[in-house]
């Protein structure tokens with residue numbers, strides 16, 4: 001029998017909830033505050049006879065030990081016990097905080113009985129799964145290469161949340177690896193042998209999204225000759241990846257929100273209510289907060305999705321990852337294209353780390369593929385890189401020798417510009433080497449701290465963000 005521990009300081013709430021839970025077949029123990037709940041939990045630990053609890057339901061505001069503190073202790077000492085928080089209506093922020101701190105879900109008061117029962121059932125099922133399935137290792141996150149601190153943080157986050165049911169929102173510029181993160185999360189979870197279903201909300205015409213997501217019954221609309229399951233159904237017990245969620249039309253946002261809140265949906269043209277067990281991951285390259293401001297994205301949906309945010313930094317902010325990624329793609333295309341490139345010259349690497357990569361890792365991969373394809377030798381040199389890439393870099397750096405009217409410019413000016421360019425490179429390299437510490441960078445460059453600061457100001461380099469021009 002599933003054992004539920006219920007903590008609420010309101011005797012009438014305890015009575016009503018305990019009664020409905022018992023009617024559904026749960027074995028309920030009630031506690032009148034967080035402290036008592038914690039004591040009951042601890043009592044199950046050393047005692048062979050005592051059955052452990054399967055779900056904890058907790059109110060937020062309680063004397064002695066409140067719900068958030070209880071959650072904190074449970075997350076630490078009873079990590080696989082799912083906690084469902086009872087929150088007062090309208091305290092979305094609190095609920096979101098609870099989810100971030102490891103609560104399984106929340107039910108807002110006054111609650112809908114069916115929704116409440118569904119949530120408890122899901123929580124109990126989650127607990128069973130935790131018991132049955134061995135914990136997955138963290139190898140999934142190894143799909144993502146990169147030694148930079150930023151990337152390491154992403155990898156650590158993936159390891160941490162892969163096996164939790166919480167919804168993840170992955171953000172980042174185009175080509176930064178959002179889909180790869182979604183795959184890594186799925187692969188790192190107990191759902192890895194179940195389906196991973198992706199839907200690109202930006203690529204499907206608005207009129208078809210609903211049918212794609214939820215499926216349709218025969219005859220639901222012209223052309224619906226047979227019935228068809230939607231992506232939610234296909235992803236049952238697995239992961240559903242909602243890509244480009246920022247492009248989802250407003251009316252579909254409302255539908256999706258309802259499904260997330262209620263856990264059920266109907267096929268288009270159908271009357272049967274369906275419910276599935278799906279882990280959601282959403283991704284977007286849009287700034288959803290700005291979209292909310294502009295009235296194009298619903299804030300309530302955003303809060304539901306943004307339980308665990310993972311933000312991928314653009315490649316230009318982590319040039320340290322470029323070598324590893326380049327070598328990885330060289331290996332990949334050596335194999336695919338039957339080539340045998342053994343090394344990438346320093347000069348070529350310098351170009352690759354200087355280029356700002358607006359298309360991020362996808363662009364890097366494309367460039368390497370082409371470079372490998374057209375290379376005859378066994379190394380990639382500066383000259384083997386695509387000419388337009390070199391041109392872009394040279395254009396950004398080469399001194400202009402003529403003015404706008406086409407007249408030659410004074411040598412003095414040209415030299416001054418080129419010097420500034422070189423100084424900027426040297427200072428940025430020194431700052432990178434010394435972790436952004438100006439004093440150390442000055443010592444490294446063998447100039448005084450004062451003159452380094454002056455030069456940085458002249459060159460528009462800021463002290464607080466090492467290596468980034470203003």
Ligand SMILES: Nc1ncnc2c1ncn2[C@@H]1O[C@H](COP(=O)(O)OP(=O)(O)OP(=O)(O)O)[C@@H](O)[C@H]1O
Nearest residue numbers: 143144145173174175176177178179180285361362
């Ligand atoms: N950290 C990484 N290590 C290795 N390969 C990566 C990494 N990040 C991304 N890639 C590769 O780069 C390519 C682009 O990644 P992905 O498709 O996940 O990006 P995206 O953010 O979803 O892009 P878009 O916004 O254009 O859809 C893929 O081939 C992916 O395998």
Ligand SMILES: [Mg+2]
Nearest residue numbers: 175178179243
């Ligand atoms: Mg993508």
